[in-house]
Amino acid sequence: MRPNIDYYQGREQSFIKHLFLQKYLENAAYKLFQGRSPVFNFVDAFAGPWRNSDSESLSDTSFALALATLDNVRRILAKLGHPNLKIRFRFCERNPDSVAKLQAFAAGKTEFDIKVFSGAFEDNLEGIRAACSDIRDSFTFTFIDPTGWNVDSGPIFSLLKDLRGEVLFNFMSEHVNRHAGWDGVAKSVGRFLADPAWRPAFEGLPDMSNEEKVLRLFKAKMKEAGAATYLPDIAIRKPRENRIKMRLILGTHNQQGVSVFRDVQAIVEKEAVKTRQTIKTTESGQPSLFSDGQIVELEAQRDGVGCPANMGLAAETLLDLVQAQPGITFHDVAPRVMEQVAVRETHVKDIAVDQRKAGLLHFDLPRRKLKPQTDTRLYPASER
Numbered sequence: 258m259r260p261n262i263d264y265y266q267g268r269e270q271s272f273i274k275h276l277f278l279q280k281y282l283e284n285a286a287y288k289l290f291q292g293r294s295p296v297f298n299f300v301d302a303f304a305g306p307w308r309n310s311d312s313e314s315l316s317d318t319s320f321a322l323a324l325a326t327l328d329n330v331r332r333i334l335a336k337l338g339h340p341n342l343k344i345r346f347r348f349c350e351r352n353p354d355s356v357a358k359l360q361a362f363a364a365g366k367t368e369f370d371i372k373v374f375s376g377a378f379e380d381n382l383e384g385i386r387a388a389c390s391d392i393r394d395s396f397t398f399t400f401i402d403p404t405g406w407n408v409d410s411g412p413i414f415s416l417l418k419d420l421r422g423e424v425l426f427n428f429m430s431e432h433v434n435r436h437a438g439w440d441g442v443a444k445s446v447g448r449f450l451a452d453p454a455w456r457p458a459f460e461g462l463p464d465m466s467n468e469e470k471v472l473r474l475f476k477a478k479m480k481e482a483g484a485a486t487y488l489p490d491i492a493i494r495k496p497r498e499n500r501i502k503m504r505l506i507l508g509t510h511n512q513q514g515v516s517v518f519r520d521v522q523a524i525v526e527k528e529a530v531k532t533r534q535t536i537k538t539t540e541s542g543q544p545s546l547f548s549d550g551q552i553v554e555l556e557a558q559r560d561g562v563g564c565p566a567n568m569g570l571a572a573e574t575l576l577d578l579v580q581a582q583p584g585i586t587f588h589d590v591a592p593r594v595m596e597q598v599a600v601r602e603t604h605v606k607d608i609a610v611d612q613r614k615a616g617l618l619h620f621d622l623p624r625r626k627l628k629p630q631t632d633t634r635l636y637p638a639s640e641r
């Protein structure tokens with residue numbers, strides 16, 4: 258199920274992207290199937306295949322990885338006494354050669370419910386909506402993985418709003434950074450941001466890179482359109498250049514989704530450091546002074562999930578949110594902290610405890626409990 262790094266030589270950032278997709282899907286499917294819904298729809302909206310190496314089984318493509326991962330979860334849960342879980346695959350692709358390969362892939366997997374949509378995703382929204390929402394209470398996870406920002410986001414946001422599932426959107430930071438300031442691309446950026454009049458808002462943002470500005474506006478529009486409540490993201494670097502290539506943004510209405518996102522990020526970012534390190538030592542021919550484990554630890558402490566800098570930022574964010582809404586429950590505030598800062602739920606609990614000790618927050622705990630519970634109400638110290 259796990260992507261095989263050997264198929265990703267020279268495009269290791271895609272390995273990290275696929276690893277994240279695979280791990281998040283696995284977690285999401287377990288949670289969902291054990292919860293409310295027996296039907297999981299996986300939509301691969303910009304499916305490919307695209308620049309993959311495993312031409313035989315296509316195991317280094319998002320759709321083949323998703324299929325293997327979700328089918329594995331279904332099999333495990335069937336053995337554990339959940340026999341009626343169903344997974345359906347809706348793949349969409351614009352390039353005719355890739356569509357032919359997708360169709361051949363689907364034809365070889367007749368035991369699965371797969372529908373292939375040919376043409377632009379934006380032109381197939383109605384068909385995909387119908388093919389996902391025909392079963393009541395089904396859950397839809399959509400993967401949107403374009404090569405740049407040539408995407409008509411407005412109608413896509415409407416579909417996501419109606420489906421009320423989750424989306425993983427690949428935001429192509431490197432592309433956006435290179436071009437978003439240019440007048441020549443103003444119209445296509447407007448399409449991407451679902452806002453033709455994006456320029457004044459963009460210019461009104463404080464000093465940050467073009468990519469961060471577009472990201473900020475994109476997330477704001479997505480929320481405004483009702484496509485998501487929370488939008489955490491993870492930056493994926495080109496390991497050979499250590500430069501941000503893309504960001505995977507999760508769009509979810511579910512508090513737990515944010516928590517799972519940061520859990521998966523903590524695992525995947527360690528793999529990213531290892532991958533970078535392997536490339537470095539292989540290319541230089543010089544063994545490193547430190548072991549892989551030491552380097553992973555050093556980098557995790559510098560800017561990883563729950564590193565000291567992120568803990569500090571998360572503490573400030575928590576205090577601000579509690580100040581703005583005294584009495585907010587831990588259940589409501591934790592995902593908002595985790596959305597903004599790369600920390601896990603356990604970190605938010607520790608931060609709350611520390612801030613209480615420092616006299617900056619107050620909350621009551623049930624007997625014998627040391628940390629906030631989901632229904633614990635948090636107050637700023639000034640309200641004591």
Ligand SMILES: C[S@@+](CC[C@H](N)C(=O)[O-])C[C@H]1O[C@@H](n2cnc3c(N)ncnc32)[C@H](O)[C@@H]1O
Pocket residue numbers: 302303304305306307317318319320349350351352355376377378379402403404
């Ligand atoms: C980055 S690749 C996808 C890779 C694939 N998701 C993976 O991870 O293995 C983007 C794909 O989207 C296709 N594409 C481009 N514009 C599209 C559109 N508007 N609708 C659907 N597919 C599109 C391209 O032909 C290409 O195959």
